[in-house]
């Protein structure tokens with residue numbers, strides 16, 4: 009394009025504002041539109057959503073950046089797998105994390121060839137029956153352990169012991185509703201410090217009263233100086249200090265949510281979409297403005313440790329009276345709290 013000075017052109021390419029148009033045979037400006045693309049792939053007609061670049065001059069598709077074509081082909085393969093009910097790479101990654109195994113070990117356990125899983129990451133699409141085996145492992149810990157036992161001779165001692173340790177941990181989670189709530193929060197929010205976790209648990213318990221009329225967490229909650237705390241949870245995760253908790257599991261399939269009802273998950277989800285957006289310090293200050301905590305701190309100095317048990321009836325009343333059962337009302341409530349800090 010003649011009207012661009014050379015320096016300016018380089019800058020625009022670097023800033024991703026110019027692309028090469030095959031039709032115009034020149035660098036052109038472009039715009040991006042999110043579109044539904046339908047095309048044939050491996051004999052299947054597939055449809056997927058993609059942000060398509062268009063030449064500003066003639067309108068034909070242009071690759072907007074260096075990763076454009078690989079991103080498009082990934083989107084296509086993902087859509088194909090979804091349509092055929094084939095396990096996605098995200099789900100295979102979840103499987104590796106859940107059982108704390110590497111790609112080769114997983115292939116051994118599944119009875120596949122050693123490089124099979126690795127090749128999926130190189131773009132090979134799993135055959136339906138292989139995909140079924142992997143899905144079953146993701147969803148069923150017992151099936152996974154049976155496969156481990158069957159193929160134990162292929163596994164190194166160290167790997168086997170690591171799997172057993174993780175399996176035992178998964179069994180604990182499978183039996184504990186509280187652990188499942190914690191796993192849900194950490195898996196879906198990503199970075200959660202122990203301080204934030206305590207608040208999010210207490211808020212989830214409260215919001216569940218307002219939404220579903222029931223107590224979510226049976227364990228006792230205490231009014232500590234930094235807000236409501238489940239001592240059992242505190243002791244389990246205090247080793248992470250001010251850093252995000254890393255359980256290494258990050259899974260939502262199989263036993264990981266087996267004791268949570270859909271309504272309860274909705275309540276936790278609502279907390280993550282509202283309170284979950286704020287820093288642990290802000291969450292602490294919000295908790296310090298709530299009646300159920302305040303009434304158990306009467307007679308305590310601000311920095312004085314205390315472990316009075318928070319009254320569940322009071323929590324129930326507080327969340328119901330404040331109508332904390334929708335995204336809108338909770339966001340308004342949080343904004344009010346923050347205004348009052350100032």
Ligand SMILES: [Zn+2]
Pocket residue numbers: 029030031032033036063064065066067068
């Ligand atoms: Zn063009």
